[in-house]
Amino acid sequence: MKVGILGGGQLGRMLLQAAANYTVETFVLENDSNCPAAHLCHHFILGDITDYTTVYNFGKQVDALTIEIESVNVAALEQLEAEGIQIYPSPNAIKIIKNKINQKEFYSLHQIPTAPFVITNELREVFQHKHFLPAVHKVGEGGYDGRGVQIIRSEEEIELGFNQPAVLEKMIAIEKEIAIIVARNKKGETAVYTPVEMIFNPVLNILEYQIAPARITRDLLWKVEAIAIKVVQKLNSAGLFAIEFLIDQQQEIWVNETAPRVHNSGHHTIEASYCSQYDMLWRIILGYPLGNTKLICPSAMMNIIGEPNYIGKPIYEGLPEVLKIDQAFIHLYGKHTTKPGRKMGHVTLLAKDEGEILYQAHKIKQLLKVIA
Amino acid sequence: MKVGILGGGQLGRMLLQAAANYTVETFVLENDSNCPAAHLCHHFILGDITDYTTVYNFGKQVDALTIEIESVNVAALEQLEAEGIQIYPSPNAIKIIKNKINQKEFYSLHQIPTAPFVITNELREVFQHKHFLPAVHKVGEGGYDGRGVQIIRSEEEIELGFNQPAVLEKMIAIEKEIAIIVARNKKGETAVYTPVEMIFNPVLNILEYQIAPARITRDLLWKVEAIAIKVVQKLNSAGLFAIEFLIDQQQEIWVNETAPRVHNSGHHTIEASYCSQYDMLWRIILGYPLGNTKLICPSAMMNIIGEPNYIGKPIYEGLPEVLKIDQAFIHLYGKHTTKPGRKMGHVTLLAKDEGEILYQAHKIKQLLKVIA
Numbered sequence: 001m002k003v004g005i006l007g008g009g010q011l012g013r014m015l016l017q018a019a020a021n022y023t024v025e026t027f028v029l030e031n032d033s034n035c036p037a038a039h040l041c042h043h044f045i046l047g048d049i050t051d052y053t054t055v056y057n058f059g060k061q062v063d064a065l066t067i068e069i070e071s072v073n074v075a076a077l078e079q080l081e082a083e084g085i086q087i088y089p090s091p092n093a094i095k096i097i098k099n100k101i102n103q104k105e106f107y108s109l110h111q112i113p114t115a116p117f118v119i120t121n122e123l124r125e126v127f128q129h130k131h132f133l134p135a136v137h138k139v140g141e142g143g144y145d146g147r148g149v150q151i152i153r154s155e156e157e158i159e160l161g162f163n164q165p166a167v168l169e170k171m172i173a174i175e176k177e178i179a180i181i182v183a184r185n186k187k188g189e190t191a192v193y194t195p196v197e198m199i200f201n202p203v204l205n206i207l208e209y210q211i212a213p214a215r216i217t218r219d220l221l222w223k224v225e226a227i228a229i230k231v232v233q234k235l236n237s238a239g240l241f242a243i244e245f246l247i248d249q250q251q252e253i254w255v256n257e258t259a260p261r262v263h264n265s266g267h268h269t270i271e272a273s274y275c276s277q278y279d280m281l282w283r284i285i286l287g288y289p290l291g292n293t294k295l296i297c298p299s300a301m302m303n304i305i306g307e308p309n310y311i312g313k314p315i316y317e318g319l320p321e322v323l324k325i326d327q328a329f330i331h332l333y334g335k336h337t338t339k340p341g342r343k344m345g346h347v348t349l350l351a352k353d354e355g356e357i358l359y360q361a362h363k364i365k366q367l368l369k370v371i372a
Numbered sequence: 373m374k375v376g377i378l379g380g381g382q383l384g385r386m387l388l389q390a391a392a393n394y395t396v397e398t399f400v401l402e403n404d405s406n407c408p409a410a411h412l413c414h415h416f417i418l419g420d421i422t423d424y425t426t427v428y429n430f431g432k433q434v435d436a437l438t439i440e441i442e443s444v445n446v447a448a449l450e451q452l453e454a455e456g457i458q459i460y461p462s463p464n465a466i467k468i469i470k471n472k473i474n475q476k477e478f479y480s481l482h483q484i485p486t487a488p489f490v491i492t493n494e495l496r497e498v499f500q501h502k503h504f505l506p507a508v509h510k511v512g513e514g515g516y517d518g519r520g521v522q523i524i525r526s527e528e529e530i531e532l533g534f535n536q537p538a539v540l541e542k543m544i545a546i547e548k549e550i551a552i553i554v555a556r557n558k559k560g561e562t563a564v565y566t567p568v569e570m571i572f573n574p575v576l577n578i579l580e581y582q583i584a585p586a587r588i589t590r591d592l593l594w595k596v597e598a599i600a601i602k603v604v605q606k607l608n609s610a611g612l613f614a615i616e617f618l619i620d621q622q623q624e625i626w627v628n629e630t631a632p633r634v635h636n637s638g639h640h641t642i643e644a645s646y647c648s649q650y651d652m653l654w655r656i657i658l659g660y661p662l663g664n665t666k667l668i669c670p671s672a673m674m675n676i677i678g679e680p681n682y683i684g685k686p687i688y689e690g691l692p693e694v695l696k697i698d699q700a701f702i703h704l705y706g707k708h709t710t711k712p713g714r715k716m717g718h719v720t721l722l723a724k725d726e727g728e729i730l731y732q733a734h735k736i737k738q739l740l741k742v743i744a
Contacts, residue, residue, distance in 0.1 A: 017389050020412060021703045023686075039414040040392060274699060274722070283695065292698040296668065296722065314395075323655065326664040327646060334395045350646070350668065 003285055004029065004062040005037065006049045010333040010343060011068035011262045012037030014270065018278035022286060029058045036333045037068075052076045059085050064285050066239070067261050070098040071142075088285055089239035089260040096235065097260050100167050101140040107255055110234045112227060114255045115246070116170040123163035130155055134171040137161040172254055176247040178214040179265035180228040183280045183290055186238045191280065191290040192225055193273065195245075196265050196301075199361075209302040209361045211354070212268055212295060216247070223253055231258055240281045242266060264303065268348045271329045272299035297350040300357045302364055304345035306338035312372030314338035316345075321367045325360055327351050337372075344370045375657055376401065376434040377409065378421045382705040382715060383440035383634050384409030386642065390650035394658060401430045408705045409440075424448045431457050436657050438611070439633050442470040443514075460657055461611035461632040468607065469632050472539050473512040479627055482606045484599060486627045487618070488542040495535035502527055506543040509533040544626055548619040550586045551637035552600040555652045555662055558610045563652065563662040564597055565645065567617075568637050568673075571733075581674040581733045583726070584640055584667060588619070595625055603630055612653045614638060636675065640720045643701050644671035669722040672729045674736055676717035678710035684744030686710035688717075693739045697732055699723050709744075716742045 001024050005012045008030030016037055019026050026041040031048050038044045047054040049069070055076035059065050064086035065077065077091035096106045107114040115136075118129050126137065133155065139148035139162050150160050151171070161168075177200075181193040197214035198207050216224070228243040235241070235258075242263030244256040266277035275283070275291025283291055306314070314335065322328055332345040347364050351357045373396050377384045380402030388409055391398050398413040403420050410416045419426040421441070427448035431437050436458035437449065449463035468478045479486040487508075490501050498509065505527065511520035511534050522532050523543070533540075549572075553565040569586035570579050588596070600615040607613070607630075614635030616628040638649035647655070647663025655663055678686070686707065694700055704717040719736050723729045 013392055016412075017392050020385055020389050020706070021701075023688075023704050023706045026411070039398070040388075040412055042411040274701070289692055289696045291695070294698070316395075320661055323663070324661045326666070329393075329646070331393045332395050334392070 001025065001064065001286060002027065002062040004058055004065045005041070005068055006055065006058075006065065006072045007068035008032065008035035008037035008044075009068055010036050010331075010335075010345075013040060013333060014267070014331070015066075015068065015262060015278050015281065016040035018276060018282055021279065022282055024282065024286060027058065027062055029054070034336050036335060049073065056080060064088065066281065066285060067094065070094055070260065074098070086285070088237075088281065089235070089241070090237035093235040093237035093239070093260050097258055099140045100138045100143065100257075101165060103257065104167050104169070106234070107231075110230065112231055112234070112255055113253055115172050118168050119165070120161075120168050121165050123158070123161050126152065126158045126161050126168055127155075129168055132168055132170055133158075136169045136171055138167045138169065140165040140167065172246045173249050174246050175249045175251075176214070176216070177244065177256070178216065178224065178247065179210075179242055179244045179263070180224055181240065181242050181263065181266045181269070181277055181293075182228050182232045183240050183277075183284060183293070184232050184238050185284045185290055186287070188233075189290060190229055190232060191293050192229060193266065193269065193277070193293045194295050195221065195224055196268065198265075207303070208365060209300050210265060210268070211300045211357065211361075212272060212298065220247065220251065220253065227253065227255060231255065235260070238284055240277055240284065264343070267331070267346050268299040268301040269293075270331075271348050271350055272297055297352060298354060298357060299351075300349040300361045302347045302349075302361055303343050304332070304347065304368055304370060306340050306342040306344055306370045308340045310370070310372040311339050312337060314344055315371050317369040317371055318367035322347060322364055325349075325364065327356075328360065328364065338370045373397065373436065373658060374399065374434040376430055376437045377413070377440055378427065378430075378437065378444045379440035380404065380407035380409035380416075381440055382408050382703075382707075382717075385412060385705060386639075386703070387438075387440065387634060387650050387653065388412035390648060390654055393651065394654055396654065396658060399430065399434055401426070406708050408707060421445065428452060436460065438653065438657060439466065442466055442632065446470070458657070460609075460653065461607070461613070462609035465607040465609035465611070465632050469630055471512045472510045472515065472629075473537060475629065476539050476541070478606070479603075482602065484603055484606070484627055485625055487544050489539050491537070492533075492540050493537050495530070495533050498524070498530045498533050498540055499527075501540055504540055504542055505530075508541045508543055510539045510541060512537040512539065544618045545621045546618050547621045547623075548586070548588070549616065549628070550588065550596065550619065551582075551614055551616045551635070552596055553612065553614050553635065553638045553641070553649055553665075554600050554604045555612050555649075555656060555665070556604050556610050557656050557662055558659070560605075561662060562601055562604060563665050564601060565638065565641065565649070565665045566667050567593065567596055568640070570637075579675070580737060581672050582637060582640070583670070583672045583729065584644060585670065592619065592623065592625065599625065599627060603627065607632070610656055612638075612649055612656065636715070639703070639718050640671040640673040641665075642703075643720050643722055644669055669724060670726060670729060671723075672721040672733045674719045674721075674733055675715050676704070676719065676740055676742060678712050678714040678716055678742045680712045682742070682744040683711050684709060686716055687743050689741040689743055690739035694719060694736050697721075697736065699728075700732065700736065710742045
């Protein structure tokens with residue numbers, strides 16, 4: 001079977017590592033021939049994943065397509081789907097998800113709990129919704145990794161918002177953030193991974209690491225599983241999906257957003273689960289049975305992020321020290337340039353004991369720095 | 373760092389899957405552009421690993437070289453080593469190991485226990501050693517995967533032997549076969565994996581699966597570990613080594629043979645160990661600390677072998693059934709042609725319970741057939 005991946009970043013790289021356990025012939029489309037996935041496929045095609053003709057021509061040579069990023073040309077995917085190419089997830093699911101306005105309306109339509117919101121087409125409309133503040137303003141299209149998201153706490157801050165179609169979302173008093181991965185095959189069967197919990201640095205308010213399983217009550221676990229499955233069933237698409245939840249101080253659950261692809265919150269599944277999220281997506285694409293989502297061990301995962309103030313050829317300071325840690329698994333993405341905040345790799349920790357995991361996670365955060 | 377691999381089979385494939393966790397630039401030399409490793413490296417070079425000039429030119433473009441098969445041009449490696457290319461294992465270690473006569477003499481020289489043997493240069497010399505029978509006749513150079521090995525039970529069978537330089541080895545009344553992997557870095561530090569035990573089909577006398585840890589006494593464990601480390605220290609080479617042992621009915625231990633590379637007996641380490649044998653070899657080559665050889669879980673590993681009477685494009689009969697097994701990890705090597713006895717993939721099972729593992733291992737053997 002010939003399968004194409006739109007995008008050649010780290011998610012593509014890990015998909016291709018997993019692909020080599022099967023007999024699939026792989027194709028990658030990306031506009032950087034040094035991208036993390038370029039050398040791990042059978043056929044690398046240099047090109048723009050947002051361009052209709054490029055995506056269409058790329059898709060015509062394969063039996064199935066998947067994505068590792070949502071910012072792809074959906075019109076081309078719709079045409080390819082009409083011509084019989086299998087697409088995971090469906091172009092319709094990508095369309096719903098890649099535009100935050102569509103995504104929020106989708107949740108409302110299906111009574112999936114999500115933070116209350118209004119849609120604003122221009123910045124001045126935000127002034128009509130002062131009662132909504134504090135709120136988060138999110139652009140409909142084009143936001144990624146923190147860009148296109150602005151907190152508006154009070155009337156004075158409205159000017160920081162976006163003068164383009166956007167969602168104004170009531171701010172949730174977050175107690176916890178968790179994520180859950182759901183796989184769905186063409187028959188509509190689903191497999192659900194154990195939720196992970198995001199641990200933020202209380203001072204810097206950035207994600208420090210994530211742990212699996214999330215520390216939530218059994219009741220909450222059942223609720224988030226049920227909602228996650230509902231999201232995927234209503235998207236009505238085969239593929240792999242990561243659903244991010246906010247849990248507020250009243251233990252109410254809100255869907256924050258969904259990614260229709262392998263996801264950062266599933267990196268730990270490579271070592272910690274019987275069937276990794278990457279393996280799972282191949283099973284879906286190749287028409288094999290869904291895999292076992294159970295955890296072999298509790299785990300933690302830390303992204304390795306480019307340090308502030310360094311741009312250039314990466315140096316992984318402290319890497320040998322981290323490689324000495326007994327239960328750590330290192331993944332470097334082979335990116336040729338580091339930038340502040342760029343995801344350069346990740347580390348997964350396995351341990352039977354939660355205290356041990358947290359201790360090691362902190363240690364790794366201290367040790368490992370990507371500079372240039 | 374630029375690293376070349378001589379050979380592009382499944383061992384190279386799995387090495388390259390592991391390489392993608394680091395930032396290494398990879399090169400593969402193999403005379404088949406459809407080989408399992410061809411598409412997973414940065415640079416694939418079509419060529420003959422036994423040819424001096426080909427190997428020399430291949431080696432000149434990299435910082436370090438490793439092998440995934442012993443049948444390489446050692447003279448070229450010696451020249452490359454003299455010119456400062458790092459080679460894992462050392463050409464001298466390959467020279468000792470790839471010729472069974474040298475290998476046996478090496479064991480004798482260093483008082484490493486190995487089955488008693490004589491060297492025969494022509495078939496007629498075997499007649500002078502009738503008192504040695506029953507024995508195993510093994511050609512010095514060129515044997516591989518069962519070829520070049522002949523059991524000679526009695527005088528009548530001597531004619532089945534080889535009329536070329538060979539080792540005539542006293543037959544050991546084998547109770548168990550085990551293997552142990554030892555890693556050694558450039559500083560001479562070693563890391564030892566838990567021994568695996570080979571389980572043979574009592575009727576067909578073929579390897580059915582292997583389990584880790586091997587079921588041996590603590591005393592025996594200490595002995596095999598000590599001998600395995602001695603073998604590697606005396607080879608005086610950095611790299612990864614698999615040492616195969618025979619244990620006889622008196623619980624005596626005999627080194628059967630050594631492979632100076634990642635090995636079939638270490639496949640299970642991908643999922644069952646914190647640091648897989650493949651990861652470990654990269655750590656050695658890249659100058660990183662040795663990894664953690666501990667088992668996460670007991671495991672079993674079965675090779676997926678081409679069925680008798682089928683040659684051609686492989687069909688993996690029963691694969692979906694095997695993919696439903698909760699603790700099974702499937703690895704297919706992507707070989708374009710199956711042949712009787714050819715290694716087409718493997719399955720690793722993880723389980724806390726040995727009984728469960730054996731039950732599943734038998735089930736997989738029944739289910740999965742590679743036909744054409």
